[in-house]
Amino acid sequence: MKKDKLHNINSTGFKAPKDYFESFDEKLMQRLEENISIKGITATGFNIPKDYFDTVESKILDKVNEENKTKVISLFSRKHMYYVSGIAASLLFLFAIFINNSNAEELSVEMVESYFADSDLDSYELAELLSDADVLEDNFTLIETEYNEENLEEYLLENADIEAFLE
Template identity: 45%
Template sequence: MDKNNLHNIKKTGFKTPKDYFANLDDVILSEIKLKETIKNPGFNVPKGYFEALEKRIITNVSEQESSKVISLFNKRTVIYVSSIAAAILLLFNLSIFNKDAGWNKLDTETVENYIIAEDYGSYEIASLLSEEDLKEEDFIDYNFDNENIENYLLNNLDIGDLVNE
């Protein structure tokens, strides 16, 4: 609330129940009469109860047998689980799921770049090929159109290759 507006408050905000002060005397007197008439509350504590309480608690606690504790992570279980995890990890890390790369899957450009980088000569390349690889039938079966030859020459040859020096 604002400190400047405290002097303007006319209501306190607290209300008493209807006929509260008219019946207050009767309520107080009835409580006093009730306490005078009831001298015995109805609950009794045996004699010496609180003096012997501590000894009884200690004897009850010490008489309980200690239970056998079974560890969840014993050595045998840990070794068993870790060996299974290692086997699964090894299975996924091996290259058994990778398909072998064959000669058919090699890209022509990759092979050309490898040959250029390793500086192989024509005699070394010829020594790798067998007579079966160089059959005349493999070269004759191709049908070369003039348009395909022109496209190949335009895309793969430089002008310097065509001009004799």
């Protein structure tokens, strides 16, 4: 039957005998009171093993207490944790570099000279600071001059304060 003709069907196709539902309750009750079993059947067909209810409790407890030997896979492995922590550290590092815009002034030669002039450092302390600071670079060269007493004496007379040497 085609689907387009389903709206034309008026009956269900099932029929019940006349007065079936009015007399059904009475017939059922009569049948139950007779207690007649089906011919040829003497047993229900269900058997319970011997001592079933005595041992069932221990069997159930044994199965419940039995350890599962299934492999457990963790959702958070160390390998993934290392990846995540590495990414987080690199993002933090990039954030610290690009966001930190400190306005640091560049040191000029005049600023360094004025600092040393205003500070009370003697030559030994200054030499120690310079050696600790690794000021000497690869391209820094010293000009070697010949040591000669006349040059030294001239320099001291022109540039040195004699009172500073006497102290």
